[in-house]
Amino acid sequence: MSSNAIPRTGAPVKSTGLHKGEIAPGVAKVDPIIVAHGVTRTFGGLKAVDVDHVEIPRNAITALIGPNGAGKTTFFNLLTGFDKPNTGTWSFNGRSLSGVPAYKVARLGLVRTFQLTKALGLLTVLENMKLGASGQKGENFFLSLIPGLWRGQEEAFEARALDLLARFKLDAKSEDYAASLSGGQRKLLEMARALMSEPTLVMLDEPMAGVNPALTQSLLEHILDLKTQGMTVLFVEHDMQMVMHIADWVIVMAEGRVVAEGPPSTVMKDPAVIDAYLGAHIDVDLGVVTGRVKGETDPGITAEEITAEGIAEEEALEENKGKKEANK
Amino acid sequence: MDWGQILSNTVVWLISPESIAYGLAALGLAVHFGYTGLLNFGQAGFMAIGAYSYAISILSFGLPWWVGILIGIVASTVFAFILGIPTLRLRADYLAIVTIAAAEIVRLLFTTQVFDEFTNSADGLGNYHQGFRDANPIPEGTYGFGPFTFNENGWWVRIFGIALLVIAALIVWLIMRSPWGRVLKGIREDEDAVRALGKNVFSYKMQSLVIGGAFGALGGVVLALPSAVVPSVYVTSLTFFLYTILLLGGAATVFGPIVGSIVFWVIMAFLSNVLPALVNVGALPFMNTIQASTLRFILVGAALMLIVIFRPQGIFGNKKELTFVK
Amino acid sequence: MSDTTTTAAPLVVEVKDLTAGYLPGVNILNSCSLTAAKGELIGIIGPNGAGKSTLLKAIFGQVKIRGGHIMLNGDEITGLAANKLVAKGVGFVPQNNNVFPSLSIEENLQMGLYQNPKIYAERLEFVTGIFAELGKRLKQRAGSLSGGERQMVAMSRALMMDPAVLLLDEPSAGLSPVRQDEAFIRVSEINQAGVTTIMVEQNARRCLQICDRGYVLDQGRDAYEGPGRDLLNDPKVISLYLGTLGEDAA
Numbered sequence: 001m002s003s004n005a006i007p008r009t010g011a012p013v014k015s016t017g018l019h020k021g022e023i024a025p026g027v028a029k030v031d032p033i034i035v036a037h038g039v040t041r042t043f044g045g046l047k048a049v050d051v052d053h054v055e056i057p058r059n060a061i062t063a064l065i066g067p068n069g070a071g072k073t074t075f076f077n078l079l080t081g082f083d084k085p086n087t088g089t090w091s092f093n094g095r096s097l098s099g100v101p102a103y104k105v106a107r108l109g110l111v112r113t114f115q116l117t118k119a120l121g122l123l124t125v126l127e128n129m130k131l132g133a134s135g136q137k138g139e140n141f142f143l144s145l146i147p148g149l150w151r152g153q154e155e156a157f158e159a160r161a162l163d164l165l166a167r168f169k170l171d172a173k174s175e176d177y178a179a180s181l182s183g184g185q186r187k188l189l190e191m192a193r194a195l196m197s198e199p200t201l202v203m204l205d206e207p208m209a210g211v212n213p214a215l216t217q218s219l220l221e222h223i224l225d226l227k228t229q230g231m232t233v234l235f236v237e238h239d240m241q242m243v244m245h246i247a248d249w250v251i252v253m254a255e256g257r258v259v260a261e262g263p264p265s266t267v268m269k270d271p272a273v274i275d276a277y278l279g280a281h282i283d284v285d286l287g288v289v290t291g292r293v294k295g296e297t298d299p300g301i302t303a304e305e306i307t308a309e310g311i312a313e314e315e316a317l318e319e320n321k322g323k324k325e326a327n328k
Numbered sequence: 329m330d331w332g333q334i335l336s337n338t339v340v341w342l343i344s345p346e347s348i349a350y351g352l353a354a355l356g357l358a359v360h361f362g363y364t365g366l367l368n369f370g371q372a373g374f375m376a377i378g379a380y381s382y383a384i385s386i387l388s389f390g391l392p393w394w395v396g397i398l399i400g401i402v403a404s405t406v407f408a409f410i411l412g413i414p415t416l417r418l419r420a421d422y423l424a425i426v427t428i429a430a431a432e433i434v435r436l437l438f439t440t441q442v443f444d445e446f447t448n449s450a451d452g453l454g455n456y457h458q459g460f461r462d463a464n465p466i467p468e469g470t471y472g473f474g475p476f477t478f479n480e481n482g483w484w485v486r487i488f489g490i491a492l493l494v495i496a497a498l499i500v501w502l503i504m505r506s507p508w509g510r511v512l513k514g515i516r517e518d519e520d521a522v523r524a525l526g527k528n529v530f531s532y533k534m535q536s537l538v539i540g541g542a543f544g545a546l547g548g549v550v551l552a553l554p555s556a557v558v559p560s561v562y563v564t565s566l567t568f569f570l571y572t573i574l575l576l577g578g579a580a581t582v583f584g585p586i587v588g589s590i591v592f593w594v595i596m597a598f599l600s601n602v603l604p605a606l607v608n609v610g611a612l613p614f615m616n617t618i619q620a621s622t623l624r625f626i627l628v629g630a631a632l633m634l635i636v637i638f639r640p641q642g643i644f645g646n647k648k649e650l651t652f653v654k
Numbered sequence: 655m656s657d658t659t660t661t662a663a664p665l666v667v668e669v670k671d672l673t674a675g676y677l678p679g680v681n682i683l684n685s686c687s688l689t690a691a692k693g694e695l696i697g698i699i700g701p702n703g704a705g706k707s708t709l710l711k712a713i714f715g716q717v718k719i720r721g722g723h724i725m726l727n728g729d730e731i732t733g734l735a736a737n738k739l740v741a742k743g744v745g746f747v748p749q750n751n752n753v754f755p756s757l758s759i760e761e762n763l764q765m766g767l768y769q770n771p772k773i774y775a776e777r778l779e780f781v782t783g784i785f786a787e788l789g790k791r792l793k794q795r796a797g798s799l800s801g802g803e804r805q806m807v808a809m810s811r812a813l814m815m816d817p818a819v820l821l822l823d824e825p826s827a828g829l830s831p832v833r834q835d836e837a838f839i840r841v842s843e844i845n846q847a848g849v850t851t852i853m854v855e856q857n858a859r860r861c862l863q864i865c866d867r868g869y870v871l872d873q874g875r876d877a878y879e880g881p882g883r884d885l886l887n888d889p890k891v892i893s894l895y896l897g898t899l900g901e902d903a904a
Contacts, residue, residue: 103529
């Protein structure tokens with residue numbers, strides 16, 4: 001995850017003009033592929049996701065960023081049918097996905113990868129890839145009994161699989177069990193496998209996490225490649241420089257809500273975003289405030305004051321919750 | 329100790345109807361557990377349904393014997409749906425508990441007096457063999473050599489049973505090498521990953537349950553062919569014997585369940601001959617012959633535990649493909 | 655508790671060349687090393703997937719260790735089960751699911767102490783000394799608390815055993831900016847009360863501001879190490895982890 005991983009072979013062409021109107025959280029998009037509204041998910045009293053409105057632009061690379069615990073993966077799970085929201089509606093290509101099971105969502109052209117990679121270790125790399133293909137007649141029980149009916153398709157899929165594997169530099173490993181691949185290679189496999197069904201929208205959950213710097217470079221280029229081929233990409237990432245480099249649009253989540261969105265350069269300067277990642281009093285050095293380090297200047301705030309702020313914020317939230325309950 | 333007698337009593341089990349029947353049922357369990365990861369602990373229930381469907385179709389409805397077999401398969405499919413719809417969404421351990429209960433319910437339904445008219449309750453059913461025997465192409469007589477000497481009906485049951493077993497094995501071999509089988513293997517390891525690739529996981533698990541259950545039903549039929557259908561046979565320990573056979577041979581293989589069944593029955597026969605003989609020559613002074621014969625069941629239980637702990641892939645299995653071993 | 659004591663104080667935790675992972679064949683930690691001296695506040699930062707949480711979990715016996723050693727106060731604790739580690743004095747505060755929601759705050763604290771219930775009264779005093787609010791709400795059900803409050807309870811519960819070292823897994827995760835700062839102040843207060851603390855953090859700047867020494871993990875290895883202040887001002891670390899937000903370009 002070093003900055004040297006960013007390819008220097010020409011800067012990617014960014015898509016612009018994706019939004020309609022003033023940039024703010026929930027701004028409408030010229031050509032949205034996903035529109036989500038009022039989506040909430042609560043786990044045992046804690047609101048993990050609370051998205052008022054968000055639209056994902058088509059044929060662009062959108063990054064979903066935010067500190068750990070912001071609800072990004074939960075939001076992914078809700079959009080793709082792996083989890084049921086408490087409230088909310090969302091649509092893909094104009095078609096509502098509420099209540100649509102995960103496998104149907106995938107068939108509609110919305111594929112996703114997982115934060116903890118789900119490369120099927122007990123199958124070979126090639127078998128993993130062939131499993132990713134859609135429309136294989138041999139996956140029907142009765143047709144599977146007559147090899148002649150699906151051999152042709154199997155060979156075609158195998159050719160496509162090897163082609164994709166070559167692009168991801170995994171072709172040499174095609175006959176190996178996926179369990180023998182390194183963590184980074186498994187991520188690449190999961191991504192290649194997701195592409196077998198020629199999806200419309202690819203959602204990648206932290207594709208770079210734990211990947212060797214040498215591989216991150218090619219991964220970035222693959223993601224850029226997807227856009228060139230007409231697909232839309234939504235990915236969760238933490239490496240800001242990577243996000244700056246390839247994202248056309250950035251959506252920032254914190255504490256389950258969308259706190260900012262816009263082109264990378266704008267978003268990175270947004271105070272709400274900076275606070276979400278770095279803490280509230282950005283100019284204050286907590287080392288000085290806590291008395292651990294001698295500071296040259298007075299930090300202007302004490303530990304008690306910061307703590308009091310936290311308590312006050314908590315009480316305000318309680319009041320708001322109480323009001324909401326009363327108004328129901 | 330008459331070793332000649334012991335051995336001849338033992339080897340005959342190499343091709344006994346029991347070996348064939350258990351082989352079929354274990355093959356069904358291989359589809360359920362070995363290939364799909366479904367913890368079905370009610371395979372005895374499927375066998376009971378197959379056997380009773382066969383006997384009742386002939387005795388109560390006067391249908392031909394081969395129609396009885398087809399009805400057995402249909403009934404087991406219906407049972408699989410009833411079982412699967414509420415339970416296949418459950419975690420594996422819950423599925424195990426529910427399937428044990430379901431099989432017991434089936435057995436008790438066959439035992440109860442309420443359906444006595446059809447099932448003859450606890451006494452079971454017999455005298456349904458005429459149709460099957462009439463279809464026997466082998467002329468009357470006794471054939472074979474040494475311990476493998478049977479009359480024409482004895483050979484007909486065995487040949488028919490082996491034919492069913494071969495067809496079943498062929499089907500399993502074909503489907504597991506196909507894209508359909510590949511989806512199952514994926515489900516076995518990680519259902520969410522397979523869902524994310526657009527496959528209807530619930531439907532595949534149901535199909536697996538139906539197919540494995542059908543093989544179980546055929547096993548019940550083969551078990552019933554030469555003798556009788558008695559409800560007390562289809563108890564939970566029957567399913568555990570099937571698991572012993574399956575794990576012994578190799579859970580996710582085609583030959584495993586078949587070879588496992590043969591080995592199981594041969595060893596059981598051997599022990600049931602040897603242990604009482606040992607008592608008679610005074611080698612086991614602390615028990616009598618009846619106890620010695622029962623001892624083999626204890627040994628089977630111990631063997632099952634040892635296999636699971638020390639060689640979970642069995643004879644033919646591939647350790648790299650096991651999902652239940654970390 | 656700052657830079658001068660690090661060389662003099664005895665080592666509480668020593669991790670040597672640790673290799674560990676969850677799935678067979680895949681190592682998350684690759685020969686990772688770390689030390690924590692008595693009274694130190696150690697920060698561990700790095701990108702996601704670098705192995706920060708895994709390192710903490712390895713010290714707490716929740717990950718299979720495939721190579722290397724972990725020592726606690728000179729005793730070898732590599733591979734010990736978590737319950738034994740608690741008895742030996744390792745306190746762990748996980749990121750999620752860190753309280754029993756159906757129990758009250760008081761009961762949660764008692765759960766932290768079940769191996770040694772006799773010291774309950776004095777430990778309760780110690781903990782409410784740091785977290786005054788808790789003392790006022792002991793009977794409240796933990797499930798009704800907010801994320802930040804639960805974390806306070808979780809930290810307190812770990813402190814009830816008077817641990818030799820306190821392990822914190824991303825204490826600021828999921829918190830609002832204001833409560834993040836509050837959390838860091840709390841961690842500092844716990845450490846200033848004498849508890850040796852190791853914390854994994856995502857908010858690298860805040861973490862380095864308050865820690866005595868920091869480790870930067872990358873690809874399962876300790877890539878950089880040094881006093882918190884030095885790392886905070888190190889151009890390499892800045893360009894990699896600190897300079898991407900808030901400043902205009904690294």
